[in-house]
Amino acid sequence: MGRKINLERPKKGPGRKARKQPEPVFQFSKGDDEDSNKKLSRHQIQRLKKREMLKQTQKEEKKTKKAAQNVAKAAAAPNTFDPSEIFNIEKSRQKYQQLGLKNKTPQSIASNGHQNGSAKKGLNLFDSDNEMEEDDDVGQRPGKKATQQVKKSQMKKFLQQAESEEESDSDEEDMEGSDVEEEEDEEGESIEGEDDDYEDEDVEEEMGDEEEDEDGEIDAEADSDEEVDDDEDEEEEDDDEEEEDEDDEDDGDMLPIEAANKKLKKRMAQEQKEADAEMAEAAVNRERFVFPTEEELAQTTSLMDVNMRIKDVVGVLSDFAANRDPNRSRCEYMDLLRKDLCMYYSYNDYFMGLLMDIFSPNELLEFLEASEIQRPVTIRTNSLKTRRRDLAQALINRGINLDPIGKWSKEGLVVYSSQVPLGATPEYLAGHYMLQGGCSMLPVMALAPEENERILDLCAAPGGKSSHIAALMKNTGVLFVNDSNKERLRAVLGNFHRLGIQNAVVTCVDGIKYGDIMKGFDRVLLDAPCTGSGVISKDPSVKATKTEIDVQRCYNLQRRLLLTAIDCLSASSSTGGYLVYSTCSVLPQENEWVIDYALKRRNVRLVPTGLDFGVEGMTSFGPYRFHPQMKLTRRYYPHTHNLDGFFVAKLQKFSDAIPKNVIDEPVEEELVEEEQDVKLPKKIKKTDWYYQDIIEERQAKKEDKDHVVTVFQKPTNVKKGPKKPKQKQANDADKESKGETKQSPVNGAQLKGGKSAVGSDGSKAEMQKQNPANGAKQKGGKPAVGGGSKVEMRDAEEALRLKKKLKQVQAQNGKGGAGQGKKNGVQKKVQGVKKGTLKTKVGKMRKAK
Numbered sequence: 001m002g003r004k005i006n007l008e009r010p011k012k013g014p015g016r017k018a019r020k021q022p023e024p025v026f027q028f029s030k031g032d033d034e035d036s037n038k039k040l041s042r043h044q045i046q047r048l049k050k051r052e053m054l055k056q057t058q059k060e061e062k063k064t065k066k067a068a069q070n071v072a073k074a075a076a077a078p079n080t081f082d083p084s085e086i087f088n089i090e091k092s093r094q095k096y097q098q099l100g101l102k103n104k105t106p107q108s109i110a111s112n113g114h115q116n117g118s119a120k121k122g123l124n125l126f127d128s129d130n131e132m133e134e135d136d137d138v139g140q141r142p143g144k145k146a147t148q149q150v151k152k153s154q155m156k157k158f159l160q161q162a163e164s165e166e167e168s169d170s171d172e173e174d175m176e177g178s179d180v181e182e183e184e185d186e187e188g189e190s191i192e193g194e195d196d197d198y199e200d201e202d203v204e205e206e207m208g209d210e211e212e213d214e215d216g217e218i219d220a221e222a223d224s225d226e227e228v229d230d231d232e233d234e235e236e237e238d239d240d241e242e243e244e245d246e247d248d249e250d251d252g253d254m255l256p257i258e259a260a261n262k263k264l265k266k267r268m269a270q271e272q273k274e275a276d277a278e279m280a281e282a283a284v285n286r287e288r289f290v291f292p293t294e295e296e297l298a299q300t301t302s303l304m305d306v307n308m309r310i311k312d313v314v315g316v317l318s319d320f321a322a323n324r325d326p327n328r329s330r331c332e333y334m335d336l337l338r339k340d341l342c343m344y345y346s347y348n349d350y351f352m353g354l355l356m357d358i359f360s361p362n363e364l365l366e367f368l369e370a371s372e373i374q375r376p377v378t379i380r381t382n383s384l385k386t387r388r389r390d391l392a393q394a395l396i397n398r399g400i401n402l403d404p405i406g407k408w409s410k411e412g413l414v415v416y417s418s419q420v421p422l423g424a425t426p427e428y429l430a431g432h433y434m435l436q437g438g439c440s441m442l443p444v445m446a447l448a449p450e451e452n453e454r455i456l457d458l459c460a461a462p463g464g465k466s467s468h469i470a471a472l473m474k475n476t477g478v479l480f481v482n483d484s485n486k487e488r489l490r491a492v493l494g495n496f497h498r499l500g501i502q503n504a505v506v507t508c509v510d511g512i513k514y515g516d517i518m519k520g521f522d523r524v525l526l527d528a529p530c531t532g533s534g535v536i537s538k539d540p541s542v543k544a545t546k547t548e549i550d551v552q553r554c555y556n557l558q559r560r561l562l563l564t565a566i567d568c569l570s571a572s573s574s575t576g577g578y579l580v581y582s583t584c585s586v587l588p589q590e591n592e593w594v595i596d597y598a599l600k601r602r603n604v605r606l607v608p609t610g611l612d613f614g615v616e617g618m619t620s621f622g623p624y625r626f627h628p629q630m631k632l633t634r635r636y637y638p639h640t641h642n643l644d645g646f647f648v649a650k651l652q653k654f655s656d657a658i659p660k661n662v663i664d665e666p667v668e669e670e671l672v673e674e675e676q677d678v679k680l681p682k683k684i685k686k687t688d689w690y691y692q693d694i695i696e697e698r699q700a701k702k703e704d705k706d707h708v709v710t711v712f713q714k715p716t717n718v719k720k721g722p723k724k725p726k727q728k729q730a731n732d733a734d735k736e737s738k739g740e741t742k743q744s745p746v747n748g749a750q751l752k753g754g755k756s757a758v759g760s761d762g763s764k765a766e767m768q769k770q771n772p773a774n775g776a777k778q779k780g781g782k783p784a785v786g787g788g789s790k791v792e793m794r795d796a797e798e799a800l801r802l803k804k805k806l807k808q809v810q811a812q813n814g815k816g817g818a819g820q821g822k823k824n825g826v827q828k829k830v831q832g833v834k835k836g837t838l839k840t841k842v843g844k845m846r847k848a849k
C-alpha cells in the first residue's frame, strides 16, 4: 500500500493534503528513468537503494501497527470509553450546526445519546436500529451505539450538501495513501447517494476511528494549523513507535495484533487508575455539606447556590447514614430539597410533593431536568397513503433530516431538523403523515385494532390516535370517534379528511354518558384527560398551576370515564373485548389507582400491553396497595425513554355483568371540593382543553338566555300550554332526571357540548346524580358554574319548598282556622333552615333573577 503514484488522473482541486504533501518525485526510481540513474555514482546508487528499502520497511511496519490498533480498538469498543468517538461526535455536531441546523434542540441532540446518561438510555427508542434498512432489505449489523447514529445522520447531511466535494476529497485522500480510501477502492465501494446513508456503517466507523482528519470537515483550516497537526501526529507516532519497541522486547514472539491489544489495555488501565485517583482526591478535598441555618437560607440569592445545595442534599440523601448531620432528620433534608427544587425549577409545593412521592431524589433530578427539555419531533407515516420508506425519501429530498424512530414502531420517524415547517410540506398536506409524539403511538399499538371491527375512541380530539387506529383498520369496520369538546373536534375532522379516513363516525358527547347511546364495541381506547404531568416540557404551566383539587377532579373524571368505557365494551366480542387506558401523566393517582378502582367494580382483568419496553406499573404507592397484575401496565418517562411521560394499561372484559355489591361512586375518602370560580391564567393555549372549556362555558352563559344559570331562573321562552295531568308531569320529570329529554331550558337542560345543568326544580337527588362525590360537576369534572355554593343552593331549594307549603297552609287557613297549628310548624321549619341567613339569601337570589 502506501502512497500511490497518480500520474494519469488529473487533480480536481487544490486539496490541503495535496498542498501539504506534494506528489512524490521519482527521479531516482529504477525503471522509469534509466538515464538519470546513470548520472549517479555507484555509492550514490547504493545509498539510494538503502534509503528506499528502509522507507519501505518503515511503511510496512507502520501499516501493520495501525491495522493491529484498529482491530484491538474494535474488540474493545463495546465495553470501553473511546475518547476519539466523543471527539468525533462533538465535531460532527459542530459541523451539523454550521450547516444551518440552528433549530436543532438540545433534546434532539440528547436523543442521539451524547448529552447525558438519560438521553443515552432514551436513545434505544429513537435509534434507527436498521428499521429503514429492514424495510429496504438492506443488510445491516444490529444494535448501534449513539455515536453511530449521530454519524449516520451527520453523514446523511454531509453527503447531500458536500456531494460536489466528494470526488476531489477522495482523490486527495487517495494521494495520501489513506488506508480507508484504499480499502474502499479495493472493494470498489463509494459513499455517495442517499441510499448509502443507511448503509456502509463499517466504512463510517472506520472513517471515524481511523482517519478523523480525512472526513473533510476541516478543509478550511489554515495550512499552518495543518502543519502543526502533522508535526504533532508525527511526534505521537514516534512516541508510539518507541513504546512499541519497548513492548516488542517484552512480548517476544507475540503477533503484532496481540501486542497492540496488550498495549492498548495497558494504556487504558493506566488512564483509569489516574481517573480514580483524581476522583478520590476530589472526594477528600470536597467540603462536607452542613445543613444551612434559617439565616443562611434567607440569604440565598442566586440560583447557582440553590443548584449546588440541591446536589449536596441529594448527595447526602443517597447515603443518609454516612452523610447526615446527626441532629437533622431525613424529613428536614427532604423539606429543604423540596423547597429548593420548587425554587429552582419553578414548581408549586404541592405538585413537587407529588413527584417526590414517585421518584427517588436522584431520579427526581433526572426527571425534572428531562422535563425542561423538548422531546424530539416525531411523525407517524399514514399507512393508508404511503410507506415509511417512500415518505422518508421524499422528506430527505426536502432537506429534512430524519431517522426511523426505533425498532418498536414501523411507522414512526424522528425528525432532527428541517428547513421547512413540517406542518406545511406537500407530503403533510397530502396526508402522508401525522405530527405525533412518539409515546402517542404506544396506546394504539397496545390496542392492536383489527380490520372490520367496531372500535370506540372515547376522548379522541385532535385525533392523532384515532387516525392511527383507522389506518391499522385499513379503513374497514367502523371507528366511533368521540370528544366532548366541539372546538377540538374540528381538528379531528380536518385531520381525517387530510389523512383519507373513511370509516369514522364523529360524535360530540360527554364520554360519561356514551354508554346510554351505544355499546357492544370490540375495542375501546380511553386516552383520558389528565393533569399533563408527563408533558411538562410541552406545557410548563402545569408546574405552577396544578393543585390538589385539579388532581382530584382529573381522577374522578377518569374513573367515571373508565367505567363507561368498560360498559361500552362487549365481553362476547369474537375478536377482542379489549380496552386500553392511557394518560400523559406520571401520577399514580391518575393511572394505577384508576385502573385498580375499575378492577374492583367491573368484570375486567389486566393483560399484557404487548409493548416490549417501558417501566412496570406500580403495585403499591404510599399506603395504597394495588392489584398485583398492575405490573402488566407500562410507564414511560422522559428521563428514561426520551418520550413524554406516559401510562398505558390494557384490560380485557370477561363478562358484561356488573358485579352487584359494588357502587359506582368513589369509595376512597375524597377531598371536599369547594365550589369556586376557577381563575383563568393570563395566557391560555388553544390546546388547553381544561381552560378552553371554562371559557366556552362562560361565553355560552353570557350569550345563551335560555341557559340555566341559577336554580331559580324561570324559563324565558317556554310557551304556556294546557296543564298536564299530575301523573304525566311525574313521568316527564323522571325521564328528564334520567337524561332522556334532549333539550329543556329549565329542567335537566343539556348544555352546549352535551353537558347537563342542574335542574331548576333543584332536586337534590339530581344534583347528587351529577356528581355523587363532590356535588355538581360538568364536563371535565369542573364544578357547575354560576349556581352559587352547594349550601346556598340547598337552603334556597328548601326555602322555596317550605314557602310554597306555607302559602298552601295560609290559603287553607283563609278557608278555616283548622290549619293554624300546621302553619306554625311550617313557619318554624322555614326559620330553622338557616337562621338569619335564609331571608337575605332568598332576597339576593330574587334580585339576581
Ligand SMILES: C[S@@+](CC[C@H](N)C(=O)[O-])C[C@H]1O[C@@H](n2cnc3c(N)ncnc32)[C@H](O)[C@@H]1O
Pocket: 440, 458, 459, 460, 461, 462, 463, 464, 465, 466, 482, 483, 484, 485, 488, 509, 510, 511, 512, 527, 528, 529, 530, 689, 779, 780
Ligand atoms: C388527552 S386528550 C385526547 C387526545 C387524543 N386521544 C389524541 O390522541 O389526539 C383528552 C381529550 O378528552 C376530552 N374530554 C375531556 N372530558 C371529556 C369527557 N367528559 N368526555 C369526552 N371527552 C372528554 C378533551 O376535550 C380532550 O380532547
